[in-house]
Amino acid sequence: VEWRDGTLLILDQTGLPGRSERLAATTPTEVAAAIRQLRVRGADAIGIAAAYAMVLAALEPAAEDDPRGHVERWAVALTAVRPTAVHLSRAVRRVLAAIPADAWERRDRRAAAALAAARAIEAEDRAMSGRIARAGAKLLAAATAVVTHCNTGRLATAGDGTALAPIYLLAKRGHGLRVYACETRPLLQGARLTAWELAQAGIDVVQIVDGAAASVLARGMAQAVIVGADRIAGNGDVANKVGTYPLALAARAHGVPFYVAAPASTFDPAAAAGAAIPLEERDPEEVTSFLGRRVAPHGVAAFNPAFDITPADLVTAFVTDRGVIRPPYPGRLPADPPAGSQAG
Amino acid sequence: VEWRDGTLLILDQTGLPGRSERLAATTPTEVAAAIRQLRVRGADAIGIAAAYAMVLAALEPAAEDDPRGHVERWAVALTAVRPTAVHLSRAVRRVLAAIPADAWERRDRRAAAALAAARAIEAEDRAMSGRIARAGAKLLAAATAVVTHCNTGRLATAGDGTALAPIYLLAKRGHGLRVYACETRPLLQGARLTAWELAQAGIDVVQIVDGAAASVLARGMAQAVIVGADRIAGNGDVANKVGTYPLALAARAHGVPFYVAAPASTFDPAAAAGAAIPLEERDPEEVTSFLGRRVAPHGVAAFNPAFDITPADLVTAFVTDRGVIRPPYPGRLPADPPAGSQAG
Numbered sequence: 234v235e236w237r238d239g240t241l242l243i244l245d246q247t248g249l250p251g252r253s254e255r256l257a258a259t260t261p262t263e264v265a266a267a268i269r270q271l272r273v274r275g276a277d278a279i280g281i282a283a284a285y286a287m288v289l290a291a292l293e294p295a296a297e298d299d300p301r302g303h304v305e306r307w308a309v310a311l312t313a314v315r316p317t318a319v320h321l322s323r324a325v326r327r328v329l330a331a332i333p334a335d336a337w338e339r340r341d342r343r344a345a346a347a348l349a350a351a352r353a354i355e356a357e358d359r360a361m362s363g364r365i366a367r368a369g370a371k372l373l374a375a376a377t378a379v380v381t382h383c384n385t386g387r388l389a390t391a392g393d394g395t396a397l398a399p400i401y402l403l404a405k406r407g408h409g410l411r412v413y414a415c416e417t418r419p420l421l422q423g424a425r426l427t428a429w430e431l432a433q434a435g436i437d438v439v440q441i442v443d444g445a446a447a448s449v450l451a452r453g454m455a456q457a458v459i460v461g462a463d464r465i466a467g468n469g470d471v472a473n474k475v476g477t478y479p480l481a482l483a484a485r486a487h488g489v490p491f492y493v494a495a496p497a498s499t500f501d502p503a504a505a506a507g508a509a510i511p512l513e514e515r516d517p518e519e520v521t522s523f524l525g526r527r528v529a530p531h532g533v534a535a536f537n538p539a540f541d542i543t544p545a546d547l548v549t550a551f552v553t554d555r556g557v558i559r560p561p562y563p564g565r566l567p568a569d570p571p572a573g574s575q576a577g
Numbered sequence: 578v579e580w581r582d583g584t585l586l587i588l589d590q591t592g593l594p595g596r597s598e599r600l601a602a603t604t605p606t607e608v609a610a611a612i613r614q615l616r617v618r619g620a621d622a623i624g625i626a627a628a629y630a631m632v633l634a635a636l637e638p639a640a641e642d643d644p645r646g647h648v649e650r651w652a653v654a655l656t657a658v659r660p661t662a663v664h665l666s667r668a669v670r671r672v673l674a675a676i677p678a679d680a681w682e683r684r685d686r687r688a689a690a691a692l693a694a695a696r697a698i699e700a701e702d703r704a705m706s707g708r709i710a711r712a713g714a715k716l717l718a719a720a721t722a723v724v725t726h727c728n729t730g731r732l733a734t735a736g737d738g739t740a741l742a743p744i745y746l747l748a749k750r751g752h753g754l755r756v757y758a759c760e761t762r763p764l765l766q767g768a769r770l771t772a773w774e775l776a777q778a779g780i781d782v783v784q785i786v787d788g789a790a791a792s793v794l795a796r797g798m799a800q801a802v803i804v805g806a807d808r809i810a811g812n813g814d815v816a817n818k819v820g821t822y823p824l825a826l827a828a829r830a831h832g833v834p835f836y837v838a839a840p841a842s843t844f845d846p847a848a849a850a851g852a853a854i855p856l857e858e859r860d861p862e863e864v865t866s867f868l869g870r871r872v873a874p875h876g877v878a879a880f881n882p883a884f885d886i887t888p889a890d891l892v893t894a895f896v897t898d899r900g901v902i903r904p905p906y907p908g909r910l911p912a913d914p915p916a917g918s919q920a921g
Binding site: 250448 | 757792830864
C-alpha cells in the first residue's frame, strides 16, 4: 500500500501473479472492501491499510457533523472486517488515540494527526522487518532449505516481511536457502504470492500442496519450518493461516524446529490462550470453487475456517523484533505493544 | 469400468463432477493411458482395469507372432504406469498365471482364460467391499462424523469402496454419518469424486481444504478418521494419497482413532516397511496449475509426490475383508493375497 495525496494505492493481490493492478481508494468503504476481499492481506499489511482508512474516514464529508463519532464508528467497522489478526484493531485504536481532543473539529488537524500515526505504523513495520530478519538469520544459518506456509513477505508487510525476512537477508548475504512454499488452500497465497515474490527476488522456491509438507519433513528435505502469525496469545498459542497447525505437528514428529516470526504487535496478552482468539470463518464458496470454476458438486457444503491454532508447546521459538524468544513462554512474551498502539 | 464384448468401458473420472463420460478402450495402450491420466483411479479400480487390459493384450493382432512374450511385456508395462498401488502388479501377474501353457497359441483360449481371471478379480473386489463395510460399521457405530481423504468409494472399486463402504452401509441402516471430505490436492479427488458420490447417495458431506482437517479434529467435530490405502508394508506402514500422513498425525494429537480400510490384496509383505514402497512422483504441473489454470508464476518448480507413508504406529486398526486387525501388527497382517494373485 502507498499513501499519495489523499489516496491509498493498494496492489490488488487477488490478481497476482497474472495481473498486477493497483486500486486507488479514497474512502474508508473502499479500503474495508479491499481488506474483506483480500485485495490487501497479511496481518501487518491490513493493519497499515486500516490505519490509512482511518485517515480517509477523518477526511470524509460525512465526518463533518460528528467527526469523532464518525471516525470511531469506522474504527469499530474496520476491526470487524477481519477479526483474527490483532493488527487491525490495534492500528485503528492507535490512530484514534493519536488525534488530540482539540483537533477533532478541524478537518486538516484531525487528518494530519491520523496521517502521522498511520505513517508511524508503516515505518515501524518496515523497521521490525529488519530486526526479525537479523534474529531469524542466526537461527537459519545452518539450514539449506525451509518450509513455509501462506505469505509473510514483501506483500504482507511494509518491509521484507516476517517469516520471509530472514530468507531475504540470508540471500543478500550469499546464503541462498531453498524455500518449500505450501500453496495454502483455499486462496493459494503460497502459490500465487510467496512463490511469486521469492522468484522475483531470485530465491529458489519449490511449490508443494499443503498435504505434501509432512512428506518434505519426513524425507529430511528441510531443516526448519518458519511461518508468520496473525495473533499470539499470552501463553504462546499461535493463530495463523489454516494449515499451520498440521505443519507444526509434522515438524514435531520429525524433530524439525518450528519457528514463528512476528513483531511484538502480534502478541496479544489479552487473549490468555488460543481458545480466546476469534477465528474467522469465510465463505464456503472459497473451498467449493476456484477462479470462478466450481470444483465440488452443487449443493455440497463446506467448512472454511481461515485460521487455526498451533499450541505453544509445538513452537520451538518466536522470532521477534525484540529478538528470539524460547520456552518456557509465560512471562517472556512481549506484553507491551509498540508505543501508543493499545491506547484509545 | 465395465467389460462389454471385447471393449473396456471406463467412466472418465477426470471430468467429474461436471462431465460424466465413458471411454471405450479396445487396446491395452488405451487402458494404460487412461490409468496414467487418472481417468480411472483408485487402487482397486486400476487393478481391475489393468486385468482387462491384459485381456485386450491377449486379443491384439500384435500378439500373434509371440503371444506369451507380447502379453508378458504388457504385464511389465502396465505395472510401471503407476508404481505405488500393489493391486496393479498383482492383477496383471494373476491374469498371466491364469493362462494355461497350452492355451497361449490359440487367441480364443488365451483371451478366455485371461477374461475369466479379470472377471474373478472384479467379483472378488465387489465381495471384499461388503466385508469391509460390515467390519467398519461396527467401529463407527458410535460416531456421528468422520474425516476421510481422497476417494475410496464406488468410483475407486467395483463395489461400495473401502473407507467409504462402512459409511454407505451405515446410511442404509439409517445411521447417517457426516463425512468431512478433504479435497485432496492436487487433483481434488475428495472434492470432485468423494463429495459427488456421497451427495448422490444422499449422505451428508462437508468439504474442507486439506489443511483444515486438523482443525476439524481439534474442535472435536469428528470421532474417527477413515482412509484407504494403496499398499501396506509388512510392518503395517501405509502408503496412501499424499496428505494422509499429516491427517494421521492430527488424529493422534487429538486421540481420534485413525482407521485404514483395505482388502487383503493391499497388504504387501514383500515390502518390509514403508521405505520399501515406491512412491510415485507426478508432473509438477499438477501443483502449479489448478483445473488447467496456472496458479504459480511461470518457471517456479514444484515437488509432487502422489503418496506418503503413514507409520504403522499411527494406525488404530486396519479394516479388512478378513475383519478388523489391531496392533501389534507384526504377524497379524494378511500375508497371503487372494487365490492365485501372487502367482506368475
